[in-house]
Amino acid sequence: MPQLDRIIIFPQVFWLLVIFTMFYIILTHFFLPRFLKALKARKEIVKINELEASLVSERSTDNQAKLRFLLLSHLSIVKKIFSMNSALNISNAKILNTQAVDELVSVMVKNSILFCNSQILDSICIKVRSIYSK
Incomplete structure (x- = not known):
């Protein structure tokens, strides 16, 4: 081989x-x-x-x-x-004084507008809900 x-x-x-x-x-x-x-x-x-x-x-x-x-x-x-603050106390919804709360919120918004940047405030989304809604 x-x-x-x-x-x-x-x-x-x-x-x-x-x-x-x-x-x-x-x-x-x-x-x-x-x-x-x-x-x-x-x-x-x-x-x-x-x-x-x-x-x-x-x-x-x-x-x-x-x-x-x-x-x-x-x-x-x-x-x-x-x-x-008694106006902001929401412990009892039936005695709630919305006029005082609205006045305080408007004062806070006015102060924010005067002393803050408006672009920052525009970026904040505010949604209002009623206390009595279910």
Whole structure:
């Protein structure tokens, strides 16, 4: 059988080993370092992005807590104002004096117009609902 002849097999094995070792050397010395640098760079980018995401989420939760605190403190101030002024007290809807409330709202709107920017006031949407509606 000519396929298993020693004269034909040894040169094929020799060139296989030569080509394989050259291919291995080229891959390990030229392409593998570039590939490893790319992997390390990607890993660092992912780590930096995770740190930035955690910082942004921490800032967001801090800002939410500050906003919640400000809203609660201002809400308590508004509650004090409503409780101090008898015209704004809505505990009993049948005794409600709408004339006094309308006068106070008109004074507040007049002061806002005099001392605030009209563009800011135009951006505020006011919807009036009756107390007696169901």
